Amino acid sequence: MNTNGNIYTIIYTTVIVAVVAAILAFASQSLKSRQDDNEKADTISQMLTAAQFSTKADLQKLGNTKVLAKYAEEIGQAFTVGTDGSKVSDLDLDKVYSPKELKKQNYKIKDGSGAEIPVFIFKNGVTVVPVYGAGLWGPVWGYIAFEPGSDTIKGAYFDHESETAGLGAKIKDDPAFQAEFNGEKADFTDVNVFNIVKGGAPKNTDGTSVIDNKIDAITGATMTSNGLDAAIDTWLGAYAAYFKGASTKIEEE
């Protein structure tokens, strides 16, 4: 048979591509639910890590089922708020707010076109909110936990899609970077709610970081640090009205 004819070549490539597409579509469909379960447990363990219930590594050892059980045990309420601080609707506690949904809301925050952003309040009063933005190579996102009714940060956890290993990827892999957030304050009256600064955040004489809204950026990862800084400003800025409202409510009580 002549395998070099034009018609043969066209038919051959068409068939090969169609078969491969069918195999991949089948694989993708049949594995989707398992992948979603893994992503859900991963997202939840990021929130639990930010709220300082455990560390990411420990949660990973627990496995998906136990992570979900721990979340169900600790979560108090979850709802969405508008950028004016008013509550929009309750969120299903069994569902998880995936980075894909954060991406959608990210556009809406920037457009000013009615974003509905999630707030997670754990039973101990710790409030966790997500942030989302662009890093150097792809999206970066994460969760910032606040002490009950306060603008003091309890903890933070960040994740990324494709930042450089050993540099930008430190926002996820370096616990020391994430620990810098602990105890700092977000300034909801400023446009720059929180700053990741180059060249050193203000330090006390004993070397501890001054309690303010500044922490050190990652050396060698300026673009990622800037991207994360912008993401935090954008998102916490959008939550500013909610947090101002939340703190006055607690004072009234």
Add this chain to the structure above:
Amino acid sequence: MDAKLKETILNPIFKGNPITVLVLGICSSLAVTVTMKGALVMALSVIVVCGVSSLILSLLRNTIPSRVRIIVQLVVVAMMVILVDQILKSFEATYAIDKQLSVYIGLIITNCIVMGRIEAFALGNKPWPSFLDGVANGAGYGLILLIVAFFRELLGSGTLFGVDVLGWLGYTPNNLVILPPFALILLGCIVWVQRSIQKDLQEK
């Protein structure tokens, strides 16, 4: 087993190792060798992709139009890589590893070993030897990956497969070892060792 088949399997492991002799697949061997676990998953992925792609293309070898053969190879290899990635994402045990390896699983397609072996071997040989050749080349690649990862994880984190090995000795992890340049230094040392054993590789 006849001698030729044996040669097909053993040659890529040492004498004709894809990384140290053919100098293919260097990029990922620098990127994914920080931990043994990552290196092992990467090695197994490459073995599967390389073996099965070689098998499929060897079965198809007499029907492939020669003008589009590279494209056909690419389609098959891409399919295998995506399948491996999807499967790794589906299991709890491998999900975190897949996330850690991130783009490097997808980049197996650009690993010259895979396409190189298909072009050089699978298209001219029967399916069974082709499959073995693919697997053996993947294994040769994986072996070097594991050797590099062994030293990098041991000296860089004081652990092996995440288990503390040197910590109780009061060992302070060396941060240089974690960075890619050290992988290149290690790789250089491995090539050095191999060339001093295998004199025929030395240029006169």
